[in-house]
Amino acid sequence: MERDALMSPVIDAPIVVDSEKVENGNSPSEKKVIVIFVLGGPGSGKGTQCAHVVQHFGFTHLSAGDLLRAEINSGSENGTMIQNMIKEGKIVPSEVTVKLLQRAMKESGNYKFLIDGFPRNEENRAAFEQVTKVVPEFVLFFDCPEEEMERRLLSRNQGRVDDNIETIRKRFKVFAESSVPVVEYYASKGKVRKIDAGKPIDLVFEDVKEIFSPFDADVN
Numbered sequence: 001m002e003r004d005a006l007m008s009p010v011i012d013a014p015i016v017v018d019s020e021k022v023e024n025g026n027s028p029s030e031k032k033v034i035v036i037f038v039l040g041g042p043g044s045g046k047g048t049q050c051a052h053v054v055q056h057f058g059f060t061h062l063s064a065g066d067l068l069r070a071e072i073n074s075g076s077e078n079g080t081m082i083q084n085m086i087k088e089g090k091i092v093p094s095e096v097t098v099k100l101l102q103r104a105m106k107e108s109g110n111y112k113f114l115i116d117g118f119p120r121n122e123e124n125r126a127a128f129e130q131v132t133k134v135v136p137e138f139v140l141f142f143d144c145p146e147e148e149m150e151r152r153l154l155s156r157n158q159g160r161v162d163d164n165i166e167t168i169r170k171r172f173k174v175f176a177e178s179s180v181p182v183v184e185y186y187a188s189k190g191k192v193r194k195i196d197a198g199k200p201i202d203l204v205f206e207d208v209k210e211i212f213s214p215f216d217a218d219v220n
Protein backbone atom coordinates (compact mmCIF):
# COMPACT_ATOMS: atom_id res chain seq x y z
CA MET A 1 0.00 0.00 0.00
CA GLU A 2 1.42 3.35 -1.01
CA ARG A 3 1.24 5.99 1.72
CA ASP A 4 1.72 9.69 1.82
CA ALA A 5 0.83 12.55 4.16
CA LEU A 6 -1.57 15.35 3.23
CA MET A 7 -3.21 18.04 5.30
CA SER A 8 -6.73 17.17 6.38
CA PRO A 9 -9.16 20.07 5.98
CA VAL A 10 -10.86 19.27 9.28
CA ILE A 11 -8.00 19.00 11.75
CA ASP A 12 -5.21 20.60 9.76
CA ALA A 13 -3.50 17.27 10.26
CA PRO A 14 -1.35 14.93 8.21
CA ILE A 15 -3.49 11.88 7.55
CA VAL A 16 -2.71 8.44 6.22
CA VAL A 17 -3.39 8.22 2.54
CA ASP A 18 -4.33 5.09 0.69
CA SER A 19 -4.03 5.85 -2.99
CA GLU A 20 -6.05 2.77 -4.01
CA LYS A 21 -9.23 3.56 -2.06
CA VAL A 22 -11.90 6.22 -2.18
CA GLU A 23 -13.59 6.29 1.23
CA ASN A 24 -16.40 8.25 2.89
CA GLY A 25 -16.84 10.60 -0.03
CA ASN A 26 -13.45 12.21 0.55
CA SER A 27 -11.09 12.92 -2.30
CA PRO A 28 -9.30 9.82 -3.65
CA SER A 29 -6.18 10.53 -1.63
CA GLU A 30 -7.82 11.18 1.76
CA LYS A 31 -9.34 9.10 4.52
CA LYS A 32 -12.08 10.50 6.70
CA VAL A 33 -10.98 11.35 10.23
CA ILE A 34 -12.66 8.92 12.63
CA VAL A 35 -13.15 10.02 16.22
CA ILE A 36 -14.59 7.93 19.02
CA PHE A 37 -15.10 9.66 22.36
CA VAL A 38 -14.47 7.41 25.38
CA LEU A 39 -16.34 8.48 28.50
CA GLY A 40 -17.06 7.01 31.92
CA GLY A 41 -16.50 7.89 35.55
CA PRO A 42 -13.05 8.26 37.08
CA GLY A 43 -11.54 4.77 37.36
CA SER A 44 -14.13 3.10 35.12
CA GLY A 45 -11.30 1.64 33.01
CA LYS A 46 -11.16 4.00 30.01
CA GLY A 47 -7.37 4.03 29.70
CA THR A 48 -7.08 0.28 30.27
CA GLN A 49 -9.57 -0.61 27.53
CA CYS A 50 -8.23 2.01 25.10
CA ALA A 51 -4.80 0.35 25.29
CA HIS A 52 -6.39 -2.93 24.14
CA VAL A 53 -8.31 -1.24 21.32
CA VAL A 54 -5.06 0.35 20.07
CA GLN A 55 -3.42 -3.09 19.87
CA HIS A 56 -6.30 -4.77 18.07
CA PHE A 57 -7.78 -2.05 15.86
CA GLY A 58 -5.02 0.42 14.97
CA PHE A 59 -6.47 3.49 16.65
CA THR A 60 -4.39 6.25 18.22
CA HIS A 61 -5.31 6.72 21.89
CA LEU A 62 -5.39 10.30 23.13
CA SER A 63 -6.22 10.75 26.81
CA ALA A 64 -7.13 14.38 27.55
CA GLY A 65 -5.97 13.90 31.15
CA ASP A 66 -2.59 12.50 30.00
CA LEU A 67 -2.14 15.43 27.59
CA LEU A 68 -2.88 17.89 30.39
CA ARG A 69 -0.40 16.14 32.73
CA ALA A 70 2.24 16.21 29.99
CA GLU A 71 1.58 19.94 29.57
CA ILE A 72 2.27 20.46 33.30
CA ASN A 73 5.52 18.50 33.03
CA SER A 74 6.63 20.43 29.95
CA GLY A 75 6.88 23.62 32.01
CA SER A 76 4.16 25.35 29.98
CA GLU A 77 2.85 28.75 31.10
CA ASN A 78 -0.50 27.03 31.78
CA GLY A 79 1.14 24.36 33.94
CA THR A 80 0.30 25.78 37.36
CA MET A 81 -3.30 26.53 36.40
CA ILE A 82 -3.77 22.98 35.03
CA GLN A 83 -2.12 21.40 38.08
CA ASN A 84 -4.42 23.33 40.45
CA MET A 85 -7.52 22.36 38.49
CA ILE A 86 -6.58 18.67 38.40
CA LYS A 87 -5.93 18.67 42.16
CA GLU A 88 -9.44 20.04 42.66
CA GLY A 89 -10.99 17.68 40.11
CA LYS A 90 -12.12 20.67 38.05
CA ILE A 91 -12.40 20.85 34.25
CA VAL A 92 -9.67 22.85 32.51
CA PRO A 93 -10.88 25.50 30.01
CA SER A 94 -11.66 23.93 26.65
CA GLU A 95 -9.38 26.29 24.76
CA VAL A 96 -6.36 24.61 26.40
CA THR A 97 -7.55 21.01 26.05
CA VAL A 98 -8.82 21.27 22.48
CA LYS A 99 -5.52 22.81 21.38
CA LEU A 100 -3.61 19.89 22.95
CA LEU A 101 -5.90 17.34 21.30
CA GLN A 102 -5.65 19.03 17.92
CA ARG A 103 -1.86 19.09 18.10
CA ALA A 104 -1.69 15.42 19.14
CA MET A 105 -4.01 14.40 16.30
CA LYS A 106 -1.85 16.27 13.83
CA GLU A 107 1.38 14.76 15.14
CA SER A 108 0.04 11.18 15.18
CA GLY A 109 -0.11 10.76 11.40
CA ASN A 110 -3.14 8.50 11.96
CA TYR A 111 -6.76 9.15 11.05
CA LYS A 112 -8.51 6.97 13.68
CA PHE A 113 -8.66 8.34 17.21
CA LEU A 114 -9.93 7.23 20.59
CA ILE A 115 -10.34 10.43 22.55
CA ASP A 116 -10.46 9.40 26.20
CA GLY A 117 -11.89 11.56 28.99
CA PHE A 118 -13.27 14.12 26.57
CA PRO A 119 -15.66 15.92 26.18
CA ARG A 120 -16.01 16.31 29.95
CA ASN A 121 -18.67 19.04 29.74
CA GLU A 122 -20.83 20.93 27.25
CA GLU A 123 -18.14 23.56 26.74
CA ASN A 124 -15.59 20.84 25.76
CA ARG A 125 -18.09 19.29 23.36
CA ALA A 126 -19.02 22.50 21.58
CA ALA A 127 -15.43 23.78 21.37
CA PHE A 128 -14.11 20.56 19.81
CA GLU A 129 -16.85 20.47 17.22
CA GLN A 130 -16.42 24.15 16.38
CA VAL A 131 -12.64 23.98 16.03
CA THR A 132 -12.21 20.62 14.31
CA LYS A 133 -15.59 20.28 12.54
CA VAL A 134 -15.34 16.60 13.46
CA VAL A 135 -18.43 14.79 14.74
CA PRO A 136 -17.73 11.54 16.65
CA GLU A 137 -18.72 8.20 15.11
CA PHE A 138 -20.01 7.20 18.55
CA VAL A 139 -19.36 7.56 22.26
CA LEU A 140 -18.06 4.50 24.09
CA PHE A 141 -19.47 4.83 27.61
CA PHE A 142 -18.08 2.79 30.49
CA ASP A 143 -20.76 2.33 33.11
CA CYS A 144 -19.34 1.32 36.48
CA PRO A 145 -20.62 1.48 40.09
CA GLU A 146 -19.07 4.29 42.12
CA GLU A 147 -17.83 1.99 44.91
CA GLU A 148 -15.93 -0.10 42.34
CA MET A 149 -14.40 3.02 40.72
CA GLU A 150 -13.35 4.30 44.16
CA ARG A 151 -11.70 0.95 44.99
CA ARG A 152 -9.78 0.98 41.69
CA LEU A 153 -8.58 4.58 42.04
CA LEU A 154 -7.40 4.09 45.62
CA SER A 155 -5.28 1.12 44.56
CA ARG A 156 -4.01 2.52 41.22
CA ASN A 157 -0.67 3.63 42.70
CA GLN A 158 0.49 5.74 39.78
CA GLY A 159 1.30 8.75 41.96
CA ARG A 160 -1.54 10.88 40.56
CA VAL A 161 -2.27 13.99 42.65
CA ASP A 162 -6.00 13.39 42.21
CA ASP A 163 -6.10 9.75 43.38
CA ASN A 164 -6.92 10.59 47.00
CA ILE A 165 -10.32 10.21 48.60
CA GLU A 166 -10.96 13.95 48.90
CA THR A 167 -10.30 14.67 45.18
CA ILE A 168 -11.96 11.43 44.07
CA ARG A 169 -15.25 12.58 45.67
CA LYS A 170 -14.97 15.92 43.85
CA ARG A 171 -14.29 14.11 40.56
CA PHE A 172 -17.39 11.93 41.04
CA LYS A 173 -19.48 15.07 41.60
CA VAL A 174 -18.09 16.80 38.48
CA PHE A 175 -18.69 13.62 36.48
CA ALA A 176 -22.35 13.45 37.57
CA GLU A 177 -23.03 17.16 37.12
CA SER A 178 -21.04 18.00 33.96
CA SER A 179 -20.09 14.81 32.06
CA VAL A 180 -23.27 12.73 32.35
CA PRO A 181 -25.25 15.47 30.52
CA VAL A 182 -22.79 15.14 27.61
CA VAL A 183 -23.42 11.37 27.49
CA GLU A 184 -27.16 12.11 27.54
CA TYR A 185 -26.74 14.59 24.68
CA TYR A 186 -25.12 11.91 22.51
CA ALA A 187 -27.64 9.28 23.68
CA SER A 188 -30.42 11.51 22.36
CA LYS A 189 -28.71 11.28 18.97
CA GLY A 190 -28.43 7.48 19.20
CA LYS A 191 -24.64 7.67 19.42
CA VAL A 192 -23.88 6.01 22.77
CA ARG A 193 -22.50 2.45 23.03
CA LYS A 194 -22.79 1.55 26.71
CA ILE A 195 -20.52 -1.06 28.29
CA ASP A 196 -20.87 -2.76 31.69
CA ALA A 197 -17.44 -1.78 33.03
CA GLY A 198 -17.85 -3.34 36.47
CA LYS A 199 -16.67 -6.73 35.18
CA PRO A 200 -13.07 -8.04 35.03
CA ILE A 201 -10.82 -6.42 32.40
CA ASP A 202 -10.88 -9.30 29.88
CA LEU A 203 -14.67 -9.61 30.02
CA VAL A 204 -15.10 -5.87 29.50
CA PHE A 205 -12.82 -6.12 26.48
CA GLU A 206 -14.96 -8.91 25.00
CA ASP A 207 -17.84 -6.42 24.86
CA VAL A 208 -15.62 -3.60 23.59
CA LYS A 209 -14.26 -5.85 20.83
CA GLU A 210 -17.73 -6.52 19.54
CA ILE A 211 -18.41 -2.80 19.19
CA PHE A 212 -15.17 -2.30 17.26
CA SER A 213 -15.64 -5.30 14.96
CA PRO A 214 -16.64 -3.06 11.99
CA PHE A 215 -13.08 -1.66 12.16
CA ASP A 216 -11.55 -5.16 12.12
CA ALA A 217 -10.43 -5.17 8.51
CA ASP A 218 -9.06 -1.67 8.85
CA VAL A 219 -5.95 -2.26 11.00
CA ASN A 220 -2.89 -0.37 9.73
Ligand SMILES: Nc1ncnc2c1ncn2[C@@H]1O[C@H](COP(=O)(O)OP(=O)(O)OP(=O)(O)O)[C@@H](O)[C@H]1O
Nearest residue numbers: 041042043044045046047048152156199200201204
Ligand atom coordinates in the same frame (compact mmCIF):
# COMPACT_ATOMS: atom_id res chain seq x y z
N1 LIG B 1 -12.33 -4.03 34.68
C1 LIG B 1 -11.46 -3.77 35.65
N2 LIG B 1 -11.44 -4.49 36.78
C2 LIG B 1 -10.56 -4.22 37.77
N3 LIG B 1 -9.63 -3.24 37.72
C3 LIG B 1 -9.60 -2.49 36.60
C4 LIG B 1 -10.50 -2.70 35.52
N4 LIG B 1 -10.23 -1.80 34.55
C5 LIG B 1 -9.22 -1.04 35.00
N5 LIG B 1 -8.83 -1.46 36.23
C6 LIG B 1 -7.80 -0.86 37.07
O1 LIG B 1 -8.39 0.29 37.68
C7 LIG B 1 -7.52 1.40 37.67
C8 LIG B 1 -8.15 2.53 36.86
O2 LIG B 1 -8.22 2.15 35.50
P1 LIG B 1 -7.99 3.20 34.34
O3 LIG B 1 -6.79 4.00 34.63
O4 LIG B 1 -8.04 2.45 33.05
O5 LIG B 1 -9.30 4.08 34.51
P2 LIG B 1 -9.72 5.46 33.85
O6 LIG B 1 -11.16 5.35 33.52
O7 LIG B 1 -8.79 5.79 32.73
O8 LIG B 1 -9.52 6.45 35.06
P3 LIG B 1 -9.25 8.04 35.05
O9 LIG B 1 -10.53 8.67 34.61
O10 LIG B 1 -8.95 8.35 36.48
O11 LIG B 1 -8.11 8.30 34.13
C9 LIG B 1 -6.19 0.89 37.10
O12 LIG B 1 -5.35 0.53 38.17
C10 LIG B 1 -6.60 -0.35 36.30
O13 LIG B 1 -5.58 -1.32 36.25
Ligand SMILES: Nc1ccn([C@@H]2O[C@H](COP(=O)(O)O)[C@@H](O)[C@H]2O)c(=O)n1
Nearest residue numbers: 064065085086089090091092117118120
Ligand atom coordinates in the same frame (compact mmCIF):
# COMPACT_ATOMS: atom_id res chain seq x y z
N1 LIG C 1 -11.36 16.95 29.12
C1 LIG C 1 -10.69 16.97 30.29
C2 LIG C 1 -10.06 15.83 30.78
C3 LIG C 1 -9.41 15.90 31.99
N2 LIG C 1 -9.36 17.06 32.66
C4 LIG C 1 -8.66 17.18 33.96
O1 LIG C 1 -7.74 16.10 34.16
C5 LIG C 1 -8.15 15.31 35.27
C6 LIG C 1 -7.77 13.89 35.08
O2 LIG C 1 -8.44 13.38 33.93
P1 LIG C 1 -8.45 11.79 33.65
O3 LIG C 1 -9.29 11.58 32.44
O4 LIG C 1 -7.04 11.36 33.45
O5 LIG C 1 -9.06 11.17 34.86
C7 LIG C 1 -9.65 15.61 35.43
O6 LIG C 1 -10.15 15.33 36.72
C8 LIG C 1 -9.67 17.09 35.12
O7 LIG C 1 -9.18 17.85 36.20
C9 LIG C 1 -9.98 18.18 32.14
O8 LIG C 1 -9.94 19.26 32.76
N3 LIG C 1 -10.62 18.13 30.96
Ligand SMILES: [Mg+2]
Nearest residue numbers: 046047063065
Ligand atom coordinates in the same frame (compact mmCIF):
# COMPACT_ATOMS: atom_id res chain seq x y z
MG1 LIG D 1 -7.51 7.46 32.40
